[in-house]
Amino acid sequence: MRVLLFGIMKEIAAAGTLDIAEPLPDVGQLRAWLLQQYPAMKHLRSVMVAVNRAYAPDGQPLAPGDEIAIIPPLSGG
Known part of the structure; x- marks a missing residue:
């Protein structure tokens, strides 16, 4: 399973x-x-x-080949 990381999550895991x-x-x-x-x-x-480019609840099943992204809180103003 490949997971894409963004923002601070990239820093926490030291990987994209x-x-x-x-x-x-x-x-x-x-x-x-x-x-x-x-x-x-x-x-x-x-x-x-x-x-697969849509926010997912905790109960959503994961399948091989799914595109998974971890999106931390957004900052800005």
């Missing part, structure tokens, strides 16, 4: 993409895996997950 070998059945499991691997994520206000 992650290749995750273990099977993660849904967005919630992916989120839990990311928090375990990158504890600094818990300090972020909110982190959105997009699957």
Whole structure:
């Protein structure tokens, strides 16, 4: 599973993409895996997950070939 990272998530993981070998059945499991691997994520206000270019709830299933993106809180004014 390939996961694209943006913003501060890129800095936290020190990478623009992650290749995750273990099977993660849904967005919630992916989120839990990311928090375990990158504890600094818990300090972020909110982190959105997009699957195939649409925001996805934790219960959304993940399938091989899905385009997954982790989008941290946006800043700006």
